[in-house]
Every structure is written in structure tokens, then in C-alpha cells.
Amino acid sequence: MNVPSILVIDDQPDNFDVIETLLSKQDYLLHYAASGQEAIASLNIFQPDVILLDVMMPLMDGIEVCQRIKAIPQWQPVPIIMVTALTAKEDLARCLKSGAEDFISKPVNAVELRARIHSMLRIKQQYDKIQSLSNIQASSIKVLESTLDELRGNLASTLPHELNTPLNGIVGIISILIEDIDGMNIAEIHELLGLADKSARRLEKLTKQLLIYLELELSTHQQQNIEPQSTHFSMAAIAAALESHAQSVNRSDDLMFAVEEAEVSISDRYLAIILHELVDNALKFSQTGTAIKISSQVVAGMLNVYVHDLGRGMTEEQISKIGAFMQFERKTYEHQGIGMGLKLVKKIAERCGGQFSIFSVYQQETKVRIALPIVNK
Structure with missing residues (x-):
């Protein structure tokens, strides 16, 4: 793991010595620039993750330095903390308006400095994850020429929203905690942390779906076969995880099982993904109190696995568009996601x-069937 890089911009070297002392026990790589011009010229060398910027400097003050750094696309995501002796609200507002993410007052308090840098580093890490995900998406577009239109169309229109919504929730909650935590009671803090955790899990789920999809697409493009693996399909193997998922949305009583056991040619990881996505869809698109049945039956050397719900159903047109990265009737039902679940299930089944x-x-029921080859022993 890379050591975080902190750039301190201050025309007084003694102030840098103070910052260095306050952060001496932190695992940071500290850099110093004596002016805004020097700092901007050295950004590519220092590669800062967070910038501590003094407001009162000759020739080019901190406000102008901040504006110039934020005008460079490569450095826009880097959080800037303004270090200032100013106390007037108008001056502090100017700091934030210039593009700074935060400010800290002089004389600098060690605990406050470490806390604010830690918070800004977390925000920067989120930006880096999103950028990495964006780069993966760009690479996949080049590889998957056959699906270029759908990736640029429906996926491109929904992915930014699905990424930004939970990310903004996390960043917003962190900001609230930074500003108001001293005046909050434990219940309020727990509530905010719960919301942040929910947003983080939503972001994690989307990231995992994208990575699994790209793993499958790239292996297909490179004509790599999935390593044959054997997994025992049984009630004991599948029920606990699915019941836990149903319980998380208060629907544990809605799951029903009628399972015939078999040894199937699929890894336990891919089998878990298939069942999770199918049951997740069934939970999402059916009402609480209606049954969701997971069943299996051996027929002609294949194990047929069914997930049946009494939900809103699909039209023939919608079924034909599975894999086009769209959520049907999204505006009506306002469900999260980018329509990737069934695409993943279909691709995993076929690759195995x-x-x-x-x-x-439509408006009555949906039954999804996955047929998996049986391993003969």
C-alpha cells in the first residue's frame, strides 16, 4: 500500500516544521513548497493525495493557488485544506468557493489536523476507486467491440448515477460528522454511520458486479475456458446464504425450497453468484408476503434450477432485451442498479x-431456469 503524500504550501518554512512535528507519528510522506508557483510546478513530482495550503502568502495568495490547482483536471480530485488565521465568515466562504474541501484555523491543533487529513484521505481514496473503475470500463469498451453500443448507451447513462449516488452519500455523511460530531448524541452518530454503511455496501455490490462481468467478457474475448469444477448442489449448500439475504429485507418467511441434490459442473463461487442474483431480483420485484420458490430437478443429465416469484413479471420485449444493461420501468418502480444481474447469470451459465x-x-409471475451439467462419478 502506498504511503499517502501530503503537500504543504506555505511561504514560512517554520510553519512546515510545525506541521511536520504534528504529523511525526503518522505514516505520511511530507513535501514542502514555499510558494504557489513552486507548488503548481511540482505537482507531478510530489503526486499529493492531500494539500495543506496557507491562505496568506505574498505574490499569489492561497485562494488563487487553490483556484489554479482546481483548474487542472488531473488535480481536481485532490482535497485541499486551507490553513488560515482568518475568522470572518466571508473569508472562510471565499476559501470554500475557491474549490477547497475544508479549512483549519491557526494555531493548528494536532488532533484536529490529523482528523481532517484522515477524512480527506478517505475521500481521495473514494475518488481513486471510482477512477480505477472508470478505467476498467474504458478498457472493457475497447475489448468488447460487439457490445460497444449497449455499453455506451444504457450502461453509460446509468453507471455515473449508480456510482455517484452512494459516493455522495458517503462523502456527505463524513462532512456532517466532521462539522457536527461534537454536538451529536450516540444515536444520531449511529444513524449516520448506518446510512454511510448502506451506501458503501451499494457501491461495493456494483463494483463486484462490474468486475465479475469484465472477468467473464475478457475470458470470452481471449478464448479462455473456465476451469472445470465440481460443486455439490444441496439444501445445506445454498439455503443459509439465501435466507440471510432474504432476512436482510425482512422476507425470510417468503423463501420456499424444493431441492433435488446433484453434483454440478460449476464452481461454488459462480453458483453462489447465480443464486444470489436470481433471488435478489425475485425479492426486489415481488411484494412482501408472496412466495419465492427455489427448486431443482435432474433431467437428461442436467440439473434444472428454478427461481419462481409472483411479482411484477416481464413482457416478451423486456425478456428479449436482457443483457442490454437497462432496468425496465425504472422510473415507475425506482429500483437501484444497472440491469446487470440477469446478464451475469446468463453469461455464467453459458460459460459453464x-x-x-x-x-x-407480465404483472403475475417470473420463473428463471438455469440448467447446469451434472458431473458423472
């Missing part, structure tokens, strides 16, 4: 030598 099919009656 299986089959995927859907039977659905």
Missing part, C-alpha cells in the same frame, strides 16, 4: 456449459 431461460407473465 449450461442454459438460461425465462418464463414470465
